[in-house]
Amino acid sequence: MTYNEIRKAFLDYFESRGHKIVPSASLIPNDPTLLFTVAGMVPWKGILQGTEPAFAPRVADIQKCIRAGGKHNDLEDVGFDGRHHTFFEMMGNWSFGDYFKEGAIEMSWELLTKVFGLDPNRIVVTTHYSDDEAIKIWKKVAGKDAILLGDKDNWWSAGETGPCGPCTEMHYDMGEHLPGGMPGSADEDGGRWVEIWNDVFMQYDRDANGNLTPLPKQNVDTGAGLERFASIMQGKTDNYDTDLFVNLKRAVSDITGVAETAENVASFKVITDHLRSVGFAIADGVIPSNTDRGYVIRRILRRAMRHGQILGHRGALLSKLYPALITEMGDAYPELAREQARVIEILQNEENSFADMLQNGMKLLENEIPKLNNNMLPGDIAFKLFDTYGFPLDLTQMILRDRNIDVDVAGFEKSMAQQKERSRADTRGTRIFWESQTDLADTDDSAKYAPIDMESRVLSILRNGEFVESADAGDEVEVALDKTTFYGTQGGQVGDSGELKIGEDTVMNITEAARVDNVVIHKGTLVARLNVGDIVKPIINTAVRQQTARAHTATHLLQAALRSVLNEDVEQRGSKVSPDSVRFDFRFGRAMTADEKQAVEDLVNKWIAMDMPVEHDEMSMEDAIKKGAMALFGEKYGDTVKVITAGDVSCELCGGTHVYHTGEILKAKVNKEKSISSGIRRITMSVGTLAE
Known part of the structure; x- marks a missing residue:
C-alpha cells in the first residue's frame, strides 16, 4: 500500500467506527512552550488534560509533526539510518470520555489484522505490568499473552503531576534475518521488532506525593507513525525506501543529475527529509530567520543545501524540488499547493542568501585550514565565521567534519560571550x-x-x-x-x-x-x-500616558488585522510603542501590496469605530493559555500574567498600558511597510491626533 492508500484506509476505518475526521493542525502550535507540533497529541492537550471541552467524543486524524530542536531533536541523526526524520506524520484516534481500553484495543487489532492484513503471528504486544485489565482484554480480543514491562516502556504522563496512565504497544516482526530481540529484552533495538502502534490510557491524576486518583473522565490517545507503518506495509526495513521517499529521491536525482549510490545515500535522505520539514513549515507560516522556530527551519534548509553541494549541485535545490513534494503529498495537504508561490519565493531568497554566505565564508575557512597544526579550528575563527558571514556553528562543524577537523566549541562560546558583553557595554550606557x-x-x-x-x-x-x-x-x-x-x-x-x-x-x-x-x-x-x-x-504626564496607551492597544489591533488580512500565522518579532506611534515587526515572506496595507488600516479603524471594550485581567499563565491569549515567543512570563482582550478580535498577554475602549484610539493610519531582514517586515502606524 502507498502512503495515500494507507492514509485513506486509516481514516475511512475510523470514520466507519463513529469518529469525526479532522484535518491536521498547524505545525505552529498554540502553545508558547513549544517551537513546533512535536507529537500527535499536541493539538488535543487541552482536551486530554481537562482544560478544554471536547467538540466530539471520538476523533481521528493524521497530524504533521516536526522534531528538530530542543528536547525533541532528531536533526543530527537524519541521513545516517533508516528511521529518523525531522518531519513525520502521526496517525491517531482519540476518545474523550467515550470508549476506553477494550474499545481502543479491539479497534487497533481489527485495523492491523483485518484492514491492513498484517499477520497476527508477527505481532507481539506489551502492557504495563500493573494493567490487569489490558492484559485480559488482549487475551480476549487477540488471544495474545502480553509482554509485561515497567514505567519506562509502558507508562505515559504529561509531567511529574497531572493526567497519566498505562499504555499498550504493538510491535511487528520484520523478519528473522534481522538482528534484535523481543521488546523489553537487552537487544530490543536490533531492528527486528518495530513498534507499530501505541495506545495510551489516561485514567489517573497523580499528585505531588505520587498518589494516583482515578480521573472522572478517562481518555484514549493513540499514535502510529505513518513512515514506519508504510515501511511495514511495503516490506522495507528503511523508511527511505518506501514509495514517497523513492519518488522524492528520484526528483533529487533529476535535478542534481546524480544517481543515488551507497556512498551518497545519506545526502539523498537528508535532502528528501528536510524538503518535507522546510516545505510544510513555510507553508504553515514559518519564516526562516535567526531566532526561534525560524532559526530551526533555516538550519534544516541550509543543511539540505550543504548536502546538495556534497552531491556536486550548485544553485537552487529545495525551491526546484517543492513541486515534487506537492505531487507526493498535495492531495493529503492542500495547503502545499495553496501556498506554493509564497513558499518557492521564500526558498529562493534563502538559497540565494546561503550561496552568498557560503562563498564568502569558505574563502576564510580555506585560508585558515592550512594554518592548523592540530586538526582543531580555533574558536575565535569559528566565531568570526558566525559574526561576519552568518555561518552557524553547526554548519562550520559539518563542513569540517568531512575533513576530520574539530572546532574549539569552548573557544567559540567564549568569543560569543565577549561579543555580547561588548554589545551590552556599547548599547546600555549606564544600565550596567x-x-x-x-x-x-x-x-x-x-x-x-x-x-x-x-x-x-x-x-x-x-x-x-x-x-x-x-x-x-x-x-x-x-x-x-x-x-x-x-x-x-x-x-x-x-x-x-x-x-x-x-x-x-x-x-x-x-x-x-x-x-x-x-x-x-x-x-x-x-x-x-x-x-x-x-x-x-x-x-x-497623563496626556503622554494616554497617547501611549492608545498606541499600545492599537498595536494589538494591528497584529489582529495583519493576521486576518495576510495569514493567521503572522508572528510578532518585536515592536516599539510610543505616544500615538506604533512600529511593529513581524514574520512574513514578502512585501505587502497597497491593497493589503489599506485593508489592514480599514480593519483597524473599523474596530476603533466599534468602540469595543478592552478588558484588563490578571490570571494564571495556565488560565491565559486556556483563554487563547497570544504570547510573544521567547518572552519570559511569570506565574501570574496580564491579559488584554479587545472585544472578540484580540487577546494577548501584555504588561503594557492600554485604553479601556477602542474608541479612545480615535483613528489609525498605516504609514510604511518594509523589510528589515530576511523574512522580517516592519510596519509603522500613527494613531490618535497624529493620524488625523
Whole structure:
C-alpha cells in the first residue's frame, strides 16, 4: 500500500467506527512552550488534560509533526539510518470520555489484522505490568499473552503531576534475518521488532506525593507513525525506501543529475527529509530567520543545501524540488499547493542568501585550514565565521567534519560571550551600573496602571556614571525610588515622562522611565537640588500616558488585522510603542501590496469605530493559555500574567498600558511597510491626533 492508500484506509476505518475526521493542525502550535507540533497529541492537550471541552467524543486524524530542536531533536541523526526524520506524520484516534481500553484495543487489532492484513503471528504486544485489565482484554480480543514491562516502556504522563496512565504497544516482526530481540529484552533495538502502534490510557491524576486518583473522565490517545507503518506495509526495513521517499529521491536525482549510490545515500535522505520539514513549515507560516522556530527551519534548509553541494549541485535545490513534494503529498495537504508561490519565493531568497554566505565564508575557512597544526579550528575563527558571514556553528562543524577537523566549541562560546558583553557595554550606557547594584531594592510599581498620589523615597542617584548622595539643578541624573507610579520601558513600550516634586515644587523633569530588572529608573534633568533620602511625589504626564496607551492597544489591533488580512500565522518579532506611534515587526515572506496595507488600516479603524471594550485581567499563565491569549515567543512570563482582550478580535498577554475602549484610539493610519531582514517586515502606524 502507498502512503495515500494507507492514509485513506486509516481514516475511512475510523470514520466507519463513529469518529469525526479532522484535518491536521498547524505545525505552529498554540502553545508558547513549544517551537513546533512535536507529537500527535499536541493539538488535543487541552482536551486530554481537562482544560478544554471536547467538540466530539471520538476523533481521528493524521497530524504533521516536526522534531528538530530542543528536547525533541532528531536533526543530527537524519541521513545516517533508516528511521529518523525531522518531519513525520502521526496517525491517531482519540476518545474523550467515550470508549476506553477494550474499545481502543479491539479497534487497533481489527485495523492491523483485518484492514491492513498484517499477520497476527508477527505481532507481539506489551502492557504495563500493573494493567490487569489490558492484559485480559488482549487475551480476549487477540488471544495474545502480553509482554509485561515497567514505567519506562509502558507508562505515559504529561509531567511529574497531572493526567497519566498505562499504555499498550504493538510491535511487528520484520523478519528473522534481522538482528534484535523481543521488546523489553537487552537487544530490543536490533531492528527486528518495530513498534507499530501505541495506545495510551489516561485514567489517573497523580499528585505531588505520587498518589494516583482515578480521573472522572478517562481518555484514549493513540499514535502510529505513518513512515514506519508504510515501511511495514511495503516490506522495507528503511523508511527511505518506501514509495514517497523513492519518488522524492528520484526528483533529487533529476535535478542534481546524480544517481543515488551507497556512498551518497545519506545526502539523498537528508535532502528528501528536510524538503518535507522546510516545505510544510513555510507553508504553515514559518519564516526562516535567526531566532526561534525560524532559526530551526533555516538550519534544516541550509543543511539540505550543504548536502546538495556534497552531491556536486550548485544553485537552487529545495525551491526546484517543492513541486515534487506537492505531487507526493498535495492531495493529503492542500495547503502545499495553496501556498506554493509564497513558499518557492521564500526558498529562493534563502538559497540565494546561503550561496552568498557560503562563498564568502569558505574563502576564510580555506585560508585558515592550512594554518592548523592540530586538526582543531580555533574558536575565535569559528566565531568570526558566525559574526561576519552568518555561518552557524553547526554548519562550520559539518563542513569540517568531512575533513576530520574539530572546532574549539569552548573557544567559540567564549568569543560569543565577549561579543555580547561588548554589545551590552556599547548599547546600555549606564544600565550596567544599575545591574551591578545587587543590593538595590526593587521598585514597587504596582500603581503604574492606575496612577495615584503617592510619596516616595529617593534610594539612589546616578550622575555621570557614578552614584552620588546629592545632585544640583542642571545635572542630568537617573534616580531610583522605593515606589513609583511611572511605567518603565518594557515589552516594547516606551516609559512614562513627567516630574518629581517636593511639596508643590518641581525638582526634576523626567524624560523617560526605564526598567532594569525590577528597578524603575527615572531619567531626566534636575531643576533643584535632590538628595538620597528625600521624599518626593512622582507625577506622570497623563496626556503622554494616554497617547501611549492608545498606541499600545492599537498595536494589538494591528497584529489582529495583519493576521486576518495576510495569514493567521503572522508572528510578532518585536515592536516599539510610543505616544500615538506604533512600529511593529513581524514574520512574513514578502512585501505587502497597497491593497493589503489599506485593508489592514480599514480593519483597524473599523474596530476603533466599534468602540469595543478592552478588558484588563490578571490570571494564571495556565488560565491565559486556556483563554487563547497570544504570547510573544521567547518572552519570559511569570506565574501570574496580564491579559488584554479587545472585544472578540484580540487577546494577548501584555504588561503594557492600554485604553479601556477602542474608541479612545480615535483613528489609525498605516504609514510604511518594509523589510528589515530576511523574512522580517516592519510596519509603522500613527494613531490618535497624529493620524488625523
